[in-house]
Amino acid sequence: MTETGAGPSFPALLKAFVRVGMLSFGGPAGQIALMHRELVEERRWVSEEDYLHALNFCHLLPGPEAQQLATWIGWRLHGWRGGLAAGLLFVIPGALVILALSILYALAADLGWFAALFLGVKAAVLAIVAQALLRIGGRALDTRFKQALALAAFVALFFLDLPFPLIVLGAGVLGIAVAAVLPQWLALKPAGGEPPSAPRPWRATLGAALLWGAIWAAPMVIVFLVLGRDHVLWDIGAFFSQLAVVTFGGAYAVLAYMAQEAVQGFGWLQAGEMADGLGLAETTPGPLIMVTQFVGFLAAFRAPEPFSPLVAGLIGAGLTTWVTFAPCFLWIFAFAPWIDRLRHAVRLKGGLAALTAAVVGVIANLTAWFTLHVLFGQVGEDTAGPLRIYLPEWSSFDWRAALLAMLACLLVFGARWSVPKVLALAAAGGLVLGLFL
Template identity: 30%
Template sequence: MTDSESFTHVQPVYSLKQLTQYFLKLGTLGFGGPIALVGYMHRDLVEERQWVSEAEYQEGLTLAQVAPGPLAAQLSFYLGYVHYGFLGSALVGFAFVLPSFLIVVALGWAYTLYGGLNWMQAVFYGVGAAVIGIIAISAYKLTRKTVGTSWLLWSVYLVNAVTTIVTESERVELILGSGALVLFIKFPPKHWIKQNRLNSFIGLPLIPLLAAVPTATTSLLGQIALFFTQAGAFVFGSGLAIVPFLYGGVVKDFGWLNSQQFLDAVAVAMITPGPVVITTGFIGFLVAGFPGACVAAIAMFIPCYLLTVIPAPYFKKHGKNPKISTFVNGVTVAATGAIAGAVVVLGRQSLHDLPTFLIGLIALISSWKLGKKLPEPLIIVIAAIAGVIFWPKQ
């Protein structure tokens, strides 16, 4: 039996139609960001319905953390692959992403049509400030979870945070290099030769380098496809990890959006269900209409899909290798540092007067102290009302 066959030899107790319907519902009603979404999957598919074993779920979650891309979407790809292979993975992923994509396209249309009106500008005046507070507390929680007390990891974290603040963009080469540095320090190359296990752990770190080589083009859609393919192939960590990467490209490099429009796009991702990175569809719509939304979303998720299902059999066999775990840990800490730096970069753009500072501070405290009692979409709605009340250009 081959590795790929080991996923499907057990007869599932559910149909592909049932699994697809579940993820269509989750993509429609699943609020709360990547951590909440993967929690729903565990509760529903492992604990309650018992469609997926604990071991299969944990393997999928680990691979989703190892490979670049959005955590919740990658876990959905993997769970679809477990018993129904490539077709199951594709259908499940499409069902999970489609509802939120349609929502952000509709919001993009409304934003484009009414963005010049005072009431919409006032709404995003408050929402943009609240987003800073939410991202800040998320970055704090990620920092506590990933960095620990290691001086090496803190050094990696701080270097990436400061670099993001100074350059106002995420440096992918620095993040990947951070993973390699941590690996080299904890596992010097002499041990690789001695153990003769080099080929057993270098495959996955090289995957994102091989995947992000799309054909260059001078057209706008070609630029969108190229940029978002790189985003899908290089962004590690939670959904928020994409924020500094997108800001560097969309605002700084290409100038497709200004800082306020970018913050509005992040806010839209937070008030819609499904994966946070669906903000790419909103951005694509603002840049090039519906074709831009489609190209951006497809380019974002195709690398994530391939980087989940192609190494899946390999990872099932070798995923617990300590060298892979060490590389991933270094990359995750570096990405977390970039998120922390992005809070500063975006905060300078959005918190520019007393009302926005207070809205951001209240959103941060609410996210920290109230947690599940006050979900992020509700915080965004309250911030929108505050924006209408306190917007200075009335």
């Protein structure tokens, strides 16, 4: 319902989310701001209070918060079909664009001009990720306890090589415990009003979980029956299904985990290629997590049997997108009926606050990891007791990437250019330096 009491028609909802899907550039922050302007300020389909509460609810869920917020708005206005339409329209434009760019990347990656172009893209990505780190850290780390959590998460990932799920879930559990006894450590505010008196919506939640769980699993059943568990498509589907469950904390937390697993764990692509994919995702509409499709395409493209490389890549991209976004609909349709009750879940809010603080450390790890692999052609590893130490080969230092990265930082932090403009100029600089120097 809107603030005036009259909801939009279903065609009006479709039209609005076609517009949102086509214009949703700039990552989660820009997409959330766009939906606020279009749906709260201009159309007044959702109240300010409900919008902000739903946004907090989506932060509790694993996966891309902006796409889940779009799905919730559609569900709120037109039930299941509204949520499905809004969520799909938010994803489809970006999915089609990133698929086309992934095909171009796979076919042209060995060309000199293409490698030079992405020299600049990788350098710009460093500035973009650093900007996200400072922006999220400035908002999330408002107590000493949260700052300590962020530092501990960074050390645990970068130096101790502990599993990502252990870090974020451990932070959430710690936050729940701290919220019960020392809520001021997490800057929690007491909930106002009385909790809802209506019966708990267990039936709706169970029905949605069963239906969307079956939808989520369907392509994996087909892969298992046709190709078996030794095929790369099974690895792709299993990994990104796991990613959809454990990646709390927004898109950049997802990227941190995925980048290192895809490069170091599975060997599907190189670190520089991972930075290229993030650069492509930054230039397209839709969720930033759509970079998963780029990874899935390349992984299948490079191990295509029994298909041709292009067909395998298309299947890999489709499977990745399916298992990444089907869970988003499951979370919303299963848990949205509980949203009003979550206003009073102080311990749950504590878990979210601690998890968000830990995500700052996760993004710091991503920033350091990308920096090493973009600026140096060769990066080794060594161990000293429990510590994992990265050892860049200094003779492989790429001064061109460093120069372009500094230029991108000046444009992002000094001139405050938009992401597409920074990427375009850095790519042009990469062409010049890569081809002529």
